[in-house]
Amino acid sequence: MISSLLVQFSPHADQASVLQMLADHPQIDVGTQVPSGTLPVVIEAEHRGELNGLHDWIASLPGVAAVEVVMVYFDSQNATQ
Amino acid sequence: MTTACSDRRIPDNSTLARRQFIKASAMAMATTMAAGKATGALPILPAATVVSETSLDVVWNKAPCRFCGTGCHVQVGVQNGRVVAIAGDRDAEVNKGLLCVKGYHVGGILYGQDRLTHPLLKVGDHYRKITWDEAIDVIADRIMAAPSRFAFYGSGQWTIPEGYAAQKFMKGGLGNNHIDPNARLCMASAVTGFLATYGVDEPAGCYDDLDHCDVLIMWGNNPAEMHPVLFSRVTDRRLRGEQVLMIDIGTRRTRTTEKCQHYLEMKGHGDLAIANGIAHQLIKNKTYNRQFVEKYCNFKAPDDANPNLHGRTITFEEYQKLLEPYTPEYVQQVAGVHAEQIVMLGELFGNPNLRITSLWCMGMNQHTRGTAINNLVHGIHLLSGHFGRPGDAPTSLTGQPSACGTVREVGTLAHGLPGGLVVSNPQHRAEAERIWNLPAGRINPNPGYHTVLMWEKFCTPSDQGGDIDTIWVQVTNPGQSLPNLNKLFRPKADLKEKFLIVSEVYPTATTQLADLILPSAMWVEKNGMFGNSERRTQQWFKMVEPAGEARDDCWQTIAVARRLFDRGLDGMKDRDGRFIFDVRDQDGNVVAVWDWEHYYNVNVDEFLFNEYRAFSRFKHKDLAPYAEYVKARGLRWPVLEVDGHWRETKFRFVEGADPYVATGKGIQFYHSSTNDDRAQIWFHPWEPPAETPCDEFPLYLTTGRVLEHWHTGTMTRRIPQLSRAMPGAYLEIHPEDARQAGISSGDMVDVESRRGTIRLPAWISGRGYPPQGTVFVPFFDEMHLINDLTLDAHDPFSKEPDYKKSAVRIKKASGQ
Numbered sequence A: 001m002i003s004s005l006l007v008q009f010s011p012h013a014d015q016a017s018v019l020q021m022l023a024d025h026p027q028i029d030v031g032t033q034v035p036s037g038t039l040p041v042v043i044e045a046e047h048r049g050e051l052n053g054l055h056d057w058i059a060s061l062p063g064v065a066a067v068e069v070v071m072v073y074f075d076s077q078n079a080t081q
Numbered sequence B: 001m002t003t004a005c006s007d008r009r010i011p012d013n014s015t016l017a018r019r020q021f022i023k024a025s026a027m028a029m030a031t032t033m034a035a036g037k038a039t040g041a042l043p044i045l046p047a048a049t050v051v052s053e054t055s056l057d058v059v060w061n062k063a064p065c066r067f068c069g070t071g072c073h074v075q076v077g078v079q080n081g082r083v084v085a086i087a088g089d090r091d092a093e094v095n096k097g098l099l100c101v102k103g104y105h106v107g108g109i110l111y112g113q114d115r116l117t118h119p120l121l122k123v124g125d126h127y128r129k130i131t132w133d134e135a136i137d138v139i140a141d142r143i144m145a146a147p148s149r150f151a152f153y154g155s156g157q158w159t160i161p162e163g164y165a166a167q168k169f170m171k172g173g174l175g176n177n178h179i180d181p182n183a184r185l186c187m188a189s190a191v192t193g194f195l196a197t198y199g200v201d202e203p204a205g206c207y208d209d210l211d212h213c214d215v216l217i218m219w220g221n222n223p224a225e226m227h228p229v230l231f232s233r234v235t236d237r238r239l240r241g242e243q244v245l246m247i248d249i250g251t252r253r254t255r256t257t258e259k260c261q262h263y264l265e266m267k268g269h270g271d272l273a274i275a276n277g278i279a280h281q282l283i284k285n286k287t288y289n290r291q292f293v294e295k296y297c298n299f300k301a302p303d304d305a306n307p308n309l310h311g312r313t314i315t316f317e318e319y320q321k322l323l324e325p326y327t328p329e330y331v332q333q334v335a336g337v338h339a340e341q342i343v344m345l346g347e348l349f350g351n352p353n354l355r356i357t358s359l360w361c362m363g364m365n366q367h368t369r370g371t372a373i374n375n376l377v378h379g380i381h382l383l384s385g386h387f388g389r390p391g392d393a394p395t396s397l398t399g400q401p402s403a404c405g406t407v408r409e410v411g412t413l414a415h416g417l418p419g420g421l422v423v424s425n426p427q428h429r430a431e432a433e434r435i436w437n438l439p440a441g442r443i444n445p446n447p448g449y450h451t452v453l454m455w456e457k458f459c460t461p462s463d464q465g466g467d468i469d470t471i472w473v474q475v476t477n478p479g480q481s482l483p484n485l486n487k488l489f490r491p492k493a494d495l496k497e498k499f500l501i502v503s504e505v506y507p508t509a510t511t512q513l514a515d516l517i518l519p520s521a522m523w524v525e526k527n528g529m530f531g532n533s534e535r536r537t538q539q540w541f542k543m544v545e546p547a548g549e550a551r552d553d554c555w556q557t558i559a560v561a562r563r564l565f566d567r568g569l570d571g572m573k574d575r576d577g578r579f580i581f582d583v584r585d586q587d588g589n590v591v592a593v594w595d596w597e598h599y600y601n602v603n604v605d606e607f608l609f610n611e612y613r614a615f616s617r618f619k620h621k622d623l624a625p626y627a628e629y630v631k632a633r634g635l636r637w638p639v640l641e642v643d644g645h646w647r648e649t650k651f652r653f654v655e656g657a658d659p660y661v662a663t664g665k666g667i668q669f670y671h672s673s674t675n676d677d678r679a680q681i682w683f684h685p686w687e688p689p690a691e692t693p694c695d696e697f698p699l700y701l702t703t704g705r706v707l708e709h710w711h712t713g714t715m716t717r718r719i720p721q722l723s724r725a726m727p728g729a730y731l732e733i734h735p736e737d738a739r740q741a742g743i744s745s746g747d748m749v750d751v752e753s754r755r756g757t758i759r760l761p762a763w764i765s766g767r768g769y770p771p772q773g774t775v776f777v778p779f780f781d782e783m784h785l786i787n788d789l790t791l792d793a794h795d796p797f798s799k800e801p802d803y804k805k806s807a808v809r810i811k812k813a814s815g816q
């Protein structure tokens, strides 16, 4: 499954270290941050449970205020797992 | 933390390429979305580039979105029998490739884990799997036992052929007319408003008005969340530097308000006074369009001795006199808006150089004076002459994808017949009997029960006047969406003689009380046609197989009809003794479409639609042959053949745009109820709501929807991305009301009306901002049924209940 997300930072977040953690993750592609501070990312997972786990992990990073889902591409068998 | 699995499958080259491509598309979408946020745009996404990619073994086909009445087209990507991707359809005029967040996730609605896959019969306190054959027998037994006590309850989510089949089954077959849709609960007041004004239903204009208006007035409407793609058509014009004045008239601040230059915060029912205040200004300042009024309009007032949609004719002078009290100061007093705001609206409508579009949806329709406020908004457009040019029109929106196509046009209302005909008119019945080849007198002249009455009768013991014993529900969820559920739905649980049949896709609040559950195919698991808010009829083909044993609702209706035919029920035979759904193949041979194995041997939708088309001409709502809709991204009726091409109509009643307007007429209301080609400008007085706050219940409760969830949430809550974005219902409350009640954001609060109580978390300064004295709760969450609290008082003409103004009290839940 592939999903694109928008990561919103809180005002005083240490964005550099969060960006580094996201960039280091093998299942996450980091996009170009826009001036508002919103960061587009794409995550890839084997199944929905893993996708949810990745989403929750990003949301739990220090300085991340919110994570919004933009789209999801669900492959054949894994959509409802 | 989730880490990458060490045993991840190694993808082959083509899979890898495909994944890279999808990831690139996903990133492009997210980046566009992020950029949109930076400029304060709406959550509207551009067409995914995946549509142009053909090397992925994904087959793409068109379909309208399953959710709202906007009627966006999507491209559906299917691979190995499953929907795997969704993209906005760039060839669709409605959305031009854009979709809102719900639309982008629409494919996911097919694949929730708890799809209903077998017919289930309630036996004692559990459900037993039964065969389809047994299920059809159970329904046939119930109908044969008491045909006149059977009712069919559908919705604006029925496809056009599904609604047409149900309509023919009831009115042409059983002849008891107890068929009504949930659209009664959302747009019936718009129907009566159009009928009382123009003599015929549905808007004169279309979405193109949004591209041309100088002023957009939203009356109790929040299109930023409910019709976001339409709203973006206007906000995008502003981003391009065009001047569009946007005005929000509402009872709470919403995302729509954020984009508007003016906000008029009114009290409940204040809209009646505001509209009268505008008319008063136009006459006082002599800025009404005298020429337009003298040529094209009459004046009407309610006939109190005999209330009806024709009212009594009054003179201009009487109209002027009735409006006299509605000074800006008086409107300020009863509606709560500032007097200067009424003067401003009066000046805007008095300016002939502007193009003004009014938009509305539930705010004006779910109203115990819904017909009246619809009449009044049409009236100020007519009085000021803001009618008949692109961008200059009053336009209602619908919440469901086929509220117009299936309910208003097919006429699946208790009083209706297809094409705008009504059962109470002998000529209309005769026309329907002719088209359906029925014996004369088959159609019952008495309207059936409207929604509120149908469910009230069903929830009343049979020996106490409850003369509806069996209801068959298709494509809707009344156990959550009816008002005052403790009166109109829940009593069924204790009435053993009552029998509830529910055709559904997922378990819902309605299936909880069902005696028989039938698993249904949904959206692209079947052929279908919808009609959106701008008179646009849309078509799609089945793309994937339904889950388990789920089958089309249309097939279910035809199969039951056939079982009744086989048992000898006369109503299921036409004048020549043939089955009423006598579907034939190209060679003229009968196809046994009641047998699921043969249902898709022919295109049943095409057969039913082409039969239904014959009705569309009576009220000049002409439809093209089915094959034309296969080629198009929808066509707006009336559609007429001109020089071998089927031509749609953007603006009705206007010479040059509407082929039915006679040359030289300019504007012609050719279905005028006064038979003089004129529309009716109504006066209706301001009246208070059915329930107002008092010492005991000091707050107004208003209910509605949110961007992420559609309707009762049965589909969107099964999409993790949407569910996570908006997990559950909440109580939106003003900070001062919260402070006085000792409530903080996140606290659980007991909300109580005269009809019920629920417990919800509070959200102060959340998505919307209600004024002091008002709270808001969305209705999408089946774990928090706000309709336990709402009122079933309804408009006397449309019979549409008011979900927006119930009196409640709140208390911080104990134990916190």
Ligand code: SF4
Residues within 6 Å of the ligand: B065, B066, B067, B068, B069, B070, B071, B072, B095, B098, B099, B100, B101, B102, B103, B104, B226, B227, B228, B229, B230
């Ligand atoms: S939910 Fe409505 S606005 Fe959103 S994509 Fe579907 S039809 Fe368009």
